[in-house]
Amino acid sequence: GAVVSQHPSRVICKSGTSVKIECRSLDFQATTMFWYRQFPKQSLMLMATSNEGSKATYEQGVEKDKFLINHASLTLSTLTVTSAHPEDSSFYICSARPVAGQETQYFGPGTRLLVL
């Protein structure tokens, strides 16, 4: 089956630092990758949609200057949380949709971010 990896799986950082999270599709090419955030006991919330080679589309309420997304290739998208604060602590999950345009999204294992 399709495999999506994320790195790092867990990160603890000080307030004010920036954190980069990588999302890779390992055995397929993905024109579209999605970034979600999940707070404890809440639903996954779509933050942004990234298409290879173009600017990401952010959901309402998500600051594009704070959450920088780069989708440089068909197998890699990165999310950078700039100047992280404790309220950014969350579970960040990416998903990827194959080039063939299937409806299915394959999820990465998630990155748990704790900002002190």
Added chain:
Amino acid sequence: RKEVEQDPGPFNVPEGATVAFNCTYSNSASQSFFWYRQDCRKEPKLLMSVYSSGNEDGRFTAQLNRASQYISLLIRDSKLSDSATYLCVASEGYKLSFGAGTTVTVRA
């Protein structure tokens, strides 16, 4: 109002029991529907798609009522390994809207 609403539970059931729960969605333009399973501190994994005619996958049965905008999941002969949070998902195009999940705990 949340796009997808679910009873958070928890549903605590003994092994072998049947458990059923549902969700409602507010976006009438939603085209596809799914149930995902999420284990503690892990990513969601697709359990099954949901079709208007109702569909079954082993011990799992899903139903969709478009008129009422209501989706259900029934688990028969519960196993300990069924303990998880079940996420109801409605999609419009590529955009997935997740419910907050229903927690099921199966006890021995």
